[in-house]
Amino acid sequence: MSTNAVLGTVVDLLSSRLPAYIESVLNPLLGGVEWPVLLTELDRAKGKIPKTYSATDLQAQLRVMTERLGPFQYPFSDPTRQILTLASELRVTRNRWAHNESSDWFDVFRAADTAFRLFSFIDDSSGRDRAEEIRGRALLELTSALTLPGSEESVRRDAERDAESPDDADPTIVPADSMTHRTNSDTPLLGNDRLPFEPWTVTVIGDRSVLDALPKKWAKERVRALIAEIVDAEGPILDDRLxxxxxxxxxxxxxxxxxxxxxIYQASVSGFHIDKAKFLWPSDIDPENWSEFRPNDGTVDRPFTEISPREVGNAAIEVAAQNGRIARSEFDAQVLATFGRRRRSKAFLKHLEAGYDLAGTSGRLAFDSEVAWNPAGRSGQG
Incomplete structure (x- = not known):
C-alpha cells in the first residue's frame, strides 16, 4: 500500500470511531437535534454560505470538536486542551490526504500517533489499539537514514516562547453588550450571540525543514494545506499574520x-481571494456582501491593524445604527472597544478611517463635521 493509502486507513478509523464520542457529548445539549446542524448554523453566523454536513464525514467531526459552538462554548475541551490540539492537527492531516498530496512514512507515523493519543484521551480502547498497530507499521517502514524533526514538545515550547501579545493588550477593555448580539434568529441552536474572534490554535506539524524545502512540490503541499486551515479559521486574515x-x-x-x-506567495497562488488591503478570505465568504464582525476583548491575540478594514467598517455601521447621531470621538471609542482597544493612536485612527471609507460606500455610514450616523437606520446585520 502507498503511504497515502495507509493514511486513508487512519482517516477511516477516525471517521468510524468518533461519531459515538461526539454524540455522547452533544446529544445531552441538543435535545434531539442532529449535531451537524450546528455546523450549518455556524456557517450562517459567520456570514458564510451555509452547507449541509454529514455525521460520518471526518472533516465535519473534527470541525465540531475544535470550533467554538456558540452558547455551548467548547464542549470537547479538556483542562489541558489536548483534545483540541490533537483534533486540530488531524484537521490538517485530513485536508492534505483529501487533496491526495504526497506523503511519507513519517507522515503516517505522526498521523497514527496523533490518533492514538486522541483515542487515549477519549477512552476509546479499540480505536487506540488499531491506531497503535498502524503507528507500529509506519515506524518499521522508516529507514535508519531518516532524520526525524525535533521533538514536538521542544518545537511547541519554541513556538509558545516566540508568540507575542497583542499590540496594546488591556484585559479591562471589553465590547459593549449590544455589540456582542446579532439581530436575526436564523440560528436557533446557537442563539443570537455574535461569534467572537477566535485565534487559530497554533498546531506544530513539523520543523523548519519543510520551509527550507520550498518551493519543492511536497513542501508546497504541506504549507498550502496549513494555509487553507488557517484562512478557514481566521479569514479574513492579513497575509503577514497568516x-x-x-x-x-x-x-x-x-x-x-x-x-x-x-x-505569502504560496497563499497568493492557492486560490483565495486577496483584497486590496492584503487580507485573504475563505472561499465560502463573499467579501463584498459580508456584514459580520467578530468582537473581542483586549486579551485576544489580534493586533488592531490586523483586523480587516471591512470588519472594522461593519462594526462601525452597527455602532452608528445603535446610537443615532453620535459624536465622532465617542463613535471611535465604541468601535475600538468592540475589538478590545482604547488608544486613539495615529496608526489606529488611520486603520479606522480605512474601515469607515469601506462602510461609507454602502450608504450606511456618514459623517457631518464631528458627528457620525447611519443614514439607513438599523443595520439589519446577520
Whole structure:
C-alpha cells in the first residue's frame, strides 16, 4: 500500500470511531437535534454560505470538536486542551490526504500517533489499539537514514516562547453588550450571540525543514494545506499574520521576512481571494456582501491593524445604527472597544478611517463635521 493509502486507513478509523464520542457529548445539549446542524448554523453566523454536513464525514467531526459552538462554548475541551490540539492537527492531516498530496512514512507515523493519543484521551480502547498497530507499521517502514524533526514538545515550547501579545493588550477593555448580539434568529441552536474572534490554535506539524524545502512540490503541499486551515479559521486574515502563524506551526520565530515572503506567495497562488488591503478570505465568504464582525476583548491575540478594514467598517455601521447621531470621538471609542482597544493612536485612527471609507460606500455610514450616523437606520446585520 502507498503511504497515502495507509493514511486513508487512519482517516477511516477516525471517521468510524468518533461519531459515538461526539454524540455522547452533544446529544445531552441538543435535545434531539442532529449535531451537524450546528455546523450549518455556524456557517450562517459567520456570514458564510451555509452547507449541509454529514455525521460520518471526518472533516465535519473534527470541525465540531475544535470550533467554538456558540452558547455551548467548547464542549470537547479538556483542562489541558489536548483534545483540541490533537483534533486540530488531524484537521490538517485530513485536508492534505483529501487533496491526495504526497506523503511519507513519517507522515503516517505522526498521523497514527496523533490518533492514538486522541483515542487515549477519549477512552476509546479499540480505536487506540488499531491506531497503535498502524503507528507500529509506519515506524518499521522508516529507514535508519531518516532524520526525524525535533521533538514536538521542544518545537511547541519554541513556538509558545516566540508568540507575542497583542499590540496594546488591556484585559479591562471589553465590547459593549449590544455589540456582542446579532439581530436575526436564523440560528436557533446557537442563539443570537455574535461569534467572537477566535485565534487559530497554533498546531506544530513539523520543523523548519519543510520551509527550507520550498518551493519543492511536497513542501508546497504541506504549507498550502496549513494555509487553507488557517484562512478557514481566521479569514479574513492579513497575509503577514497568516505567514506568522505558518512559521509558528513549523516551530519558527515570528520575524523571518524572507520566509514570510515565500509563505505569502504560496497563499497568493492557492486560490483565495486577496483584497486590496492584503487580507485573504475563505472561499465560502463573499467579501463584498459580508456584514459580520467578530468582537473581542483586549486579551485576544489580534493586533488592531490586523483586523480587516471591512470588519472594522461593519462594526462601525452597527455602532452608528445603535446610537443615532453620535459624536465622532465617542463613535471611535465604541468601535475600538468592540475589538478590545482604547488608544486613539495615529496608526489606529488611520486603520479606522480605512474601515469607515469601506462602510461609507454602502450608504450606511456618514459623517457631518464631528458627528457620525447611519443614514439607513438599523443595520439589519446577520
Amino acid at each position: 505567514a506568522t502563524l505558518v512559521l509558528r506551526s513549523f516551530g519558527m520565530e515570528r520575524t523571518a521576512p524572507a520566509r514570510k515572503k515565500k509563505i
